[in-house]
Amino acid sequence: MSGLDPFGTRLRRAMDARGPLCVGIDPHASLLAEWGLNDDVAGLERFSRTVVEAVADRVAVLKPQSAFFERFGSRGVAVLEKSVAEAREAGALVVMDAKRGDIGSTMAAYAESFLHRDSPLFSDALTVSPYLGYGSLSPAVETARENGAGLFVLALTSNPEGGEVQHAVRPDGRSVAATVLAHLAAENAGEAPLGSFGAVVGATLGDLSSYDLEINGPLLAPGIGAQGATAADLPAVFGKAVRNVVPNVSRGVLRHGADVVALRDAAERYAEEIRAAVTPA
Ligand SMILES: O=C(O)c1cc(=O)[nH]c(=O)n1[C@@H]1O[C@H](COP(=O)(O)O)[C@@H](O)[C@H]1O
Numbered sequence: 001m002s003g004l005d006p007f008g009t010r011l012r013r014a015m016d017a018r019g020p021l022c023v024g025i026d027p028h029a030s031l032l033a034e035w036g037l038n039d040d041v042a043g044l045e046r047f048s049r050t051v052v053e054a055v056a057d058r059v060a061v062l063k064p065q066s067a068f069f070e071r072f073g074s075r076g077v078a079v080l081e082k083s084v085a086e087a088r089e090a091g092a093l094v095v096m097d098a099k100r101g102d103i104g105s106t107m108a109a110y111a112e113s114f115l116h117r118d119s120p121l122f123s124d125a126l127t128v129s130p131y132l133g134y135g136s137l138s139p140a141v142e143t144a145r146e147n148g149a150g151l152f153v154l155a156l157t158s159n160p161e162g163g164e165v166q167h168a169v170r171p172d173g174r175s176v177a178a179t180v181l182a183h184l185a186a187e188n189a190g191e192a193p194l195g196s197f198g199a200v201v202g203a204t205l206g207d208l209s210s211y212d213l214e215i216n217g218p219l220l221a222p223g224i225g226a227q228g229a230t231a232a233d234l235p236a237v238f239g240k241a242v243r244n245v246v247p248n249v250s251r252g253v254l255r256h257g258a259d260v261v262a263l264r265d266a267a268e269r270y271a272e273e274i275r276a277a278v279t280p281a
Contacts, residue, residue, distance in 0.1 A: 004117075004148025007093075007125055008194035011150070011218055014060035014093055015246070020278070021271045022061035022095065022220065024250025025051050025083065027068040031251070035258035041075045044068075048083040051254065054263035056090035059271065063220075063248055066098040081120050093124040095152060095220065101129030101136065108139035115140060115149040125150035127200060127220070131165065134183040141187060141197065150196035150218075155180045156211065158202025158223035181215055188216040194244065203229035203237055203247060213241035221245050224270070225252020231273035242278050 004010065027047045029039045035050075037043035048064070056062055064087075069080035084094050100110040113119055114126045125144075128137055130153050137153065144151055156166055156177045166177040174182075181199055188195020198218035201208065204227050213219060219238065223229040224247050229237075231247065238245050249270050256266035 006148055006191070007144065007150030007196035008188070008191055008217060009196075010124065010148070011060070011093060011196075011246070012194040014091075018058060018060045019271045019275055020061075020246050021059050021267065021274055022063050022246050022248040023051065023055050023059050023253050023267055024097070024222075024248055025062060025064040025068075026250040026254060027065075028251070028254075031254050031257070034255065037258070041072050041079065044072055044076055045079045045082075047257070048079055049086070050258060050260060051263065052083055052086045052090065054257075054260045055253075055267045056087040056092040058264070059092055059267060061095055061246055061248075062087045062092045063095040063097050063250075065250070066096060077121075084121065084123055088124070095125045095127065096121065096123035097127045099127045099129050099154065100140075101132055103132060104136050104139055107136055108143070111140040111143035115143045115147055117147045122147070123149070125152055125196075125198070127152045127154070129154050130180050130183075134180060144196060150198060152198040152200050152218070152220045153180055153184060155184075155199035156201045156205055156208065158204045158227055158229075162202075178211055181212060184217055185212070185215040191216060194218060198246075201238070202227075203233055205237060208237055209239060213238060215241075217244065219245045220248060222248040222250075224274075225249045226255075231270065231277040234274070234277050245278065247274050 032039050032043045069076040087094050096114050168176050184197050187197040195217035200220045202223045203221040204223035253266045256262045
């Protein structure tokens, strides 16, 4: 046993206590420059530390984007490891945004890397891609269950190109995205207060009423801020499932750095807008 409650249980608790906002740690080279930092490992470390210091004790979730750390090789990954540990120590849940997906036997190794309690990169949840077939993710589902962790599976991504794959219709008439959502609903069946297997559904997508978003699991919703969606869009996009939405904001918050207080204030403004938008009248 992991000793950790299931991810869905821990996430619901964190959302109730802190609100649902997820702040992304996306150290773009352009943001490092805006913050007056060098585009090197020291700059990366300073950036990531500052975000953790500003918000990890108050937001439910932090989502480091692995690519921005991998860019610096092993020393960048060491910064990522430290950031994950510090964020978790400060009480935030960490969703590792690495968007992994591979044939099952290799998927098992990715799962060991991010979802096994003994791994240096252990995170509370991992973003994964189902485009090698949902079943190829089984090792990640199993490892997550055994370790109190979770997954966020790409279903309806926020980018405009996503539709050509995700809206494609299978011979049985069901779209690829609807198939992914149905698998997740099955994974989460009977779990309370919330399952641990979430979907990624962009806040940018407008009316999604043709999709059943009631998967009894969390819906990670990127797209607010730099991609043009707003907190006020959430109820129309997600309908009743809005109560399970974890809205992600990365650049919309990060552009207010390098000052810790300014970052914190920006995150709190988004948190307040989200609270106002999703709280039932
Ligand atoms: O899985 C993700 O996090 C993700 C999925 C998706 O459909 N769209 C999307 O933007 N993301 C991530 O969410 C973050 C959005 O960043 P901003 O546009 O700066 O708020 C980036 O880290 C993206 O990689």
